[in-house]
Amino acid sequence: MDACLLFATELYALPILRPLAAAAQRRGQRVAWVVPAALARYLAADETRLVSRRAVRAFAPQAVFSAANWVPPGIPGAKVQVFHGFNAEKREPERGHFALRGFFDLYCTQGPATTAPFQALARRCRYFAVAETGWPKLDPLFSEDGARAAALRSGDGRPVVMYAPTFSRKITSAYRMYDTLRELVARGDRYWLLTLHPKCEPALFASYRALVGPHAAFYESDRLMDMQRAADVLVSDTSSVLHEFAVQLKPVVTLCNRRPKPFMLDVQDPADIDAAIDRALARPPELMAALRAHAEAIHPYRDGRSSERVLDATERLLAGGYGPLERKPLNLRRRWKAWRDSRALFQG
The missing domain is CATH 3.40.50 (Rossmann fold)
Incomplete structure (x- = not known):
């Protein structure tokens, strides 16, 4: 060729x-x-x-x-x-x-x-x-030195949480999660990496960019790989990004996933996201075993x-x-x- x-x-x-x-x-x-x-x-x-x-x-x-x-x-x-x-x-x-x-x-x-x-x-x-x-998209997860990803972390030892919703209005969490995210970001005990699907409305982009500050950064989707390498936990919904993240054997928290699986920590209310993140950061053995099984099935x-x-x-x-x-x-x-x-x- x-x-x-x-x-x-x-x-x-x-x-x-x-x-x-x-x-x-x-x-x-x-x-x-x-x-x-x-x-x-x-x-x-x-x-x-x-x-x-x-x-x-x-x-x-x-x-x-x-x-x-x-x-x-x-x-x-x-x-x-x-x-x-x-x-x-x-x-x-x-x-x-x-x-x-x-x-x-x-x-x-x-x-x-x-x-x-x-x-x-x-x-x-x-x-x-x-x-x-x-x-091919996942090659950098396993072949690059990670310097670009390391630069996205806060540098002060706080857990890094990535938020990446899907765009479909019927299943996206972007609107329901906004107020909760604003509170969690303002609390400052975690560092947040935020992104939105390119097809989301400009007004939604503006709202999420407004959360940027000492406790959060916003990146467009061409930096997804770096964000995934940098984050300790992903918060999402029914986005395919959650599978990319899980391949790294790192925990995923979902809000109203359309078809929740054992490797996800799925909740039905944004108010429960905070506790689910705490559990994800603790990496319970049963969750990690489910993550490993899922990763082997979708991308070994x-x-x-x-x-x-x-x-x-x-x-x-x-x-x-x-x-x-x-x-x-x-x-x-x-x-x-x-x-x-x-x-x-x-x-x-």
Whole structure:
């Protein structure tokens, strides 16, 4: 593989794809990005953005890696799904993590919990392959020296608590938690790292930024990895971030999680969050055992080499190592929608 294209539509996709880009460049491969204009300002000076279909065709990628649930039609190369999050069970399986939209040739799954269902779908549909690789986004959790994360801690020995809600108005805790968070932050016995999903309303961003001070900091979602490494406990709801955090074997407190699991400390009232954080910081043995079991199921890889496995799986796909695949379904309505949405990505 000589060239690969990285496709992102949201800010949270950049830390997913950057470890993959770095791994490709270490192999001597050319790398370019397709992102909307709103995301372009977050690209580094050495991250090449292609702004026209003509430029994409000239770049001639052999593979396109997507951290969205679609890819722009007409782009050359094998289409590889690397996922924009873990299976947080926000929706029913056929509408959520395991929904098939007919865009991809290869699904690179994160661990046994997702590999088996996608393999069953592949046997039934026969137009895509599945490889369990681990998730590129988590490579820095296990491979970097941690200096960037250490810089986010308070430096005075206080426990560090991260708050990261999801954005869906039906299940987010961001509105219910605000008053409680304001009180807990003001108390000052813990240091808080706050973030919001990029799709949250500007007014909500303004409210949470107003909590910044000696006891709290606010970061956008491109710093999620550093925040997760820095924090001792995560407070969330039904966000997929809680699974990323749990892979580190660090406790998670949730408010009204849609489908609570044994590895979570789930409460139904914001008033109970404080006590749940205390319990999480104590790391009771039964909770830690549940965390370990969950981490092994969703992402057993701790070597920081998931990006390498994604590239290896893609090379195997390009070499025909998964056998002949059938043609992808035509699905004209979905492809028309993807073509319409992709117009915002290209200038010509």
